Amino acid sequence: MIGSLFVTGPAGTGKSTFCGALKEWLITNEYDAAVVNLDPGSEYIPYEAEVDIRETISLSQIMSEYNLGPNGAQIVAADLLLDNLEPVSGVLRELDDYYVIFDTPGQMELFTYRPGAPLLVEKLSGHRSMLAFISDAVLSVSPSGYISQKMLYASVMSRFFRPMIYVLNKADLVTEEDIQRISSWEESPEILSDALMDEKAPMMKDFFISVLKSFKEADLISKIVPVSARDFSGLEDVYSDMSVFFTGGSDTDTMYRDD
Ligand SMILES: Nc1nc2c(ncn2[C@@H]2O[C@H](COP(=O)(O)OP(=O)(O)OP(=O)(O)O)[C@@H](O)[C@H]2O)c(=O)[nH]1
Ligand SMILES: [Mg+2]
Structure with missing residues (x-):
């Protein structure tokens, strides 16, 4: 790949x-x-999957076999997958010139925060891997909503230590002004902390100011990429970041290639 x-x-x-x-x-x-x-719990997937983990791992079977609820079963499923990656890696070996996109379970703690997840990423694609963090634009229009998603992003980063793209999805559900405001928060921790103080009483003000400053100093999110997965907007920008990482940016002129 x-x-x-x-x-x-x-x-x-x-x-x-x-x-x-x-x-x-x-x-x-x-x-x-x-x-x-990679989500054994999904009822419906809106794409044709080259590999679908539901074909090899059945959550309902795990639930009855191990007497578990749906979350416990997801954890066992993740461990079973790690023990037997061949159904996935066998297919990946055939996908030489492919970009491979991995869909992960809905509840982050069942994938992202499991000890096996970074190992799984390493085993499946090693250094040829990056992550996309999908945030919700509607939740991001309030300063507190945006900050809480930034903190989740930071927690994912602290699990994987891989390059990450911050996707602001469902951009079609907010206005252009909303997106500009969110982008200005990203550029300046002071504007964001002022907006947060306007929204909430200045409780724990010092805490938030120092968190936002340290995010900025560490360049934790260098940019956000507004996307509408429904309308297919912003995807070229996602690809552009992937291309910079995977090919050194030698192939960013996607729309204008003549081969
Ligand atoms: N308007 C709008 N709706 C979207 C967009 N992307 C996804 N949705 C809707 O959001 C809902 C959830 O989408 P999913 O793709 O299932 O989200 P998910 O993160 O995979 O959900 P889980 O795996 O259950 O956590 C569906 O109703 C989608 O149609 C978008 O860009 N714009
Ligand atoms: Mg899903």
Whole structure:
């Protein structure tokens, strides 16, 4: 494979829709792309998966075999997957020139925070891997909503230590002014902390100011990429970041290639 993108983020932010949209965008622009579904709990996936973990791992079977609820079963499923990666890696070996997109379980703690997850990323694609953190634009219009998603992003980063793209999905549900305001928060921790103090009483003010400053100083999120997975907007910018990482940016002129 050229590279893999592990798509993570809070429940319902549009991870699966994003995986399907990015695959379609890549194929439309004449790249080879495949999606692997790593969520054994998904009822419906809005894309055709090259590998679907539900074919080898059944949550309902695990629940009855181990007397577990759905969350406990997801944890066992993740461990079973790690023990037997061949059904996935066997297919990946055939996908030489592909971008491979991995859809991950809805509840972040069942994938992102499990000890096996960084190992899984390492085993499946090693240094050829990056992550996309899918945040929800609607939740991001309030300073507190935006900050809470930034903190989740930081927690994902602290698990994987891989390059990450911060996707602001569902951009179609907010206004252009909202997106500009969120971008200005990203550029300046002072503007964001002032907006937070306006929204909430200045409780724990010093805490938030120092958190936001340290995010900025560490360049934790260098930019946000507004996307609508529903309308296919912003996907070229996602690809552009992938291309910079995987090919050194030698292939960013996606729309204008003549080969
Ligand atoms: N308007 C709008 N809706 C979206 C967008 N992306 C996803 N959705 C909707 O958001 C809902 C959740 O989308 P999913 O793709 O299932 O989200 P998910 O993060 O994979 O959900 P879980 O795996 O259950 O955590 C669905 O109703 C999607 O149609 C978007 O860009 N715009
Ligand atoms: Mg999903």
